[in-house]
Amino acid sequence: MSNNNYIALIPLLPFASFVLLGLFGKKYFNKLSGIIGTTSLLASCVLSLYAAYTYFFVFGKVNAVYQKFEVLKFSWLQFSTTTSIDMGLLLDPISMMMVVVVTFVSLMVHIFSLGYMKGEERFATYYAFLSLFTFSMLGLVLSTNIFQIYIFWELVGVSSYLLIGFYFTKASAIAASKKAFVVTRFADLGFLIGILILGFHAETLDFNTLISTLTNPQSAQFLSITSASFFGITALTWALVLVFIGGAGKSAMFPLHIWLPDAMEGPTPVSALIHAATMVVAGVFLVARLFPVFALDVTALDAVTYTGLISAVIAAIIACTQTDIKRVLAYSTMSQIGFMMFALGISKIGGEEGLGYMASMFHLFTHAFFKSLLFLGAGAVIHLVHSNEMKDMGGLRKLMPITHITFLIACLAISGIPPFAGFFSKEEILLAASNSNKLVFYVALITSALTAFYMFRLYFSIFWNKESQAHSEHGEGTLTMKIPLIILGICTLAVGFVPFSELVTNNGIGFHSHIDYLFSITPVTLSLISIFVASVLYKKQNLEPEIISKSLGKFYTSAQKKFFVDEVYLFITHKFIYTLIAKPTAWFDKNIVDGLMNLMAETTAKISELIKGVQSGKVQNYALYFFAGIAALAILFIYILK
């Protein structure tokens, strides 16, 4: 391995741009800040492509196995001889893949925002936040230990909070940012406790050491974590489930998904970056990072599988009923992440047995491209019609040809139609499911058909349906908005052909996967049927959809109301937490705690007043106290305490 220290620049360049823009941007170069942010990210993206290339094809493979390298590692806080908090960069297949995804999508978003956010008063602040987010996300994926990942995890949360609430004059944006922060923070509590349990038993926080000690069934650490139990469940299961709760919060898994749709209040390019390609997959990444440990425990893996599966189905159903185009995309994201999660859950360690793991990472990879493309396309549409609602759209295909074509490509990709990227990764997931768990397979098959339906419902409603009412003021948008769409469109066509299974597997040994065309017939046919149905219902304006939705009755309304999950949360918090916990606590705080504090403060002030006489300003008095001090010490320690 040659000198890889330059990899540190990949996260540090966005950080530098954050510092520069955050401190001076608004004052000195508001207009230029977009260019500055984009340039630094371009450099970072080029570096990461180079790093990934050299890792995968030059030095990463030793004896046909991809190794894990730690670069620039130094110990930050040394607690004892064995436990320390380190900082460093971990290079392995998934971190390299994530670095490419994050920098690339972020670059596209940076470029797109040049046009989309033009004329915004807080333009520099926006780019500063984008840079901060990119830095945090890169730090997260490159972390060498759990504590480091936790720090960046929280930083990602903060920058996401700042970006969702970017339009802070809008009440709904503030509420949404708060909701996202509180819900994910709540989940992070689980994450923190999980980390502490893992760290306590494994006696290390370092990923590599942790995985190697815990996967060795003879090690003292393994015995300690499997023998300790709480409520009849082993410490290992507790730790993994708690860590997974943290991941589920960030990745918007049921029932912690409620923040994601509201987060659409942020600027649309932000949604493309954070809520499609990067932050929301952090949970998947976390499970993948600790996968060898997860694989030790069936219960934890089952939790991952079924949470993912339920989220995938529920989100797909809700997506069919929403009318706000960004919300449709948000639920679709949640559903796709559900796919990635359960694919991890059904995987095992190894090459062919680890197909689920590989498929999950592959889907994460391809999804990043087509989902950010969908969001950016939606952004372009919103930019034109100034509304998020489907009813204000329709017939836009002539007004915005490039957006139309690229959006279509992305819809085909997410529906799993060959040869678009989504097809390859989704096939692998379905194949892995059918090999290991038939129930999961059938549910996944139905969900995938639903995906095609709601995506084409979206597509036809935007670009076909009625005749266009919007009159174009500024055309399709600036060149900087079109270029990312085109690039991402090309990527969506191309990335499916990456020989992913040879690069990213959970034991570092690549294998040769092939598409089983006989197997693919069913899902592709189902998707095509769904698309056909969607085209019948939505291509032309007609009454059919309304009739169908009426005939579905209660089920339709409850899906449209997102199955009342938000209401359940509200009910629990209002009825139980407020009256039973919050109110008594508030009373206790107001009367007992504050009273005690005031008493202490008053006493302190009194004593302080009393002793001021000692400080008289006379040196002879000082000498007296000096002698008195010596005498007191002598009497106390020679005669009384000895």
Place this chain on the structure above:
Amino acid sequence: MNEILILMKSEWVLLLIIIIFLFIKVGSTEWKNENLLYLANILLLINFILGFVLNTDGIIFDEMFKTNSLICLEKNILNLGTLLISLQSYHWLKNHKHVAEFYMLLLSTLLGMFFMISSNNLLMFYLGLELSTIPLAALANFDLHKRQSSEAAFKLIISSALSSGLLLFGISLLYGTSGTLNLSEISQHLNGSNLQLFAFILLLAGFAFKISAVPFHLWTADVYEGSPVAVTSYLSVISKGAVLFVFVSVLYTVFKSLGIAWQNMLILLSVLTMIIGNLFAIRQNNIKRLLAYSSIAQVGFILAGISGCSQLGTTSVIYFILIYVFSNLGAFGVVSIISSTTGKETISDYKGLYKSNPFLSWTITIALFSLAGIPPTAGFFGKFFLIMSAAQNGNYLFISIAALNMVISLYYYLILVKAIFMDKNEQAIEKIHVPILPKIAMLICTAGIIIVGLYGEIYEYIFKLSFGY
């Protein structure tokens, strides 16, 4: 001969600089103040850099003088602090008539401290201590036209004389009972008799006076308030730091066998110092007095760390003093520049400072946060390790008192921050032009506050050099 040159190189360099200033003073050419100050700062910078080369261990002059890498590190910290103070006092000294004398006196005291730190013999130690004290009294009087300044000098010299007398008494008793003045031999002759304990208490009182631990602290506030700010910061950071370095090594190596007795004394002094320092600080309206009392309270925390009696104790104390150099000098630097340009020194004068002087406001705020021990500033890590060291004895009542005192101290630090950022003021301090040298010093302090805490290697480096108990 060569050995004497190399082992004492820090002292030689200082002596050389002092002689240079002497020649400048008696020479016939008139130096412009600016040039002299630039020369002084360059010489101090060279002195600081030379501190990092040719560091060898050794012991010379009939075991009177010793040096090793830890001692060199301590000297480097003091050199750094002196350089920062010199940079900061540029503005004050620019119009002063006696710049050369200022540096001669200042560096003489520093030389005294170096001898004190390197001493391996009680007489040598006493010599160093006196050399580091007497010129300080002259320095305290350096605002020649101010009555308060002379009063400060007078109080300092009288109180010092008293404490030195008692210290000497203690040393003679110790000599009488052990038959030696050599620090590495005394420990073998300690038997814990009452006389020896009394001698130890006298010695302790001498140290406690220098670091202004309660009840031997009363001179502090008057002297700090009356002296020029540069001297006040020198007193509160450098001379205190030097004595603390010696204090730890004497306690841990020489008086090891009396351990339990002095451990309890330290805990008692520490509690008193923290509480009284904080209670007085709360009442202050003058910022210099506030910083004086807060520095007393800080010493209380350092004593808590020393009471831990372990390698962690030594490390945490040295680490904290390094941080304290940056934090306290950051705060004093701002106070110094404001006091010397506008003469304003009270908290109410600082209201609305942020509007007119954002740079100064941020510098002092970061320094105050560090003094209060708020993460992620270095002060937090410093206090964290001190308390961790104190916690090793398992005396949780003591730890709780220390923690409570951290909260109290937060109150008066934040009052100042609130005044700077939130309070409105009709007659706010006008925009102050900060000359380049003080600005550099402030930037170094701010950078130090941020880096020393986050860069863990520094702590580990000190830990490796430190001696155990």
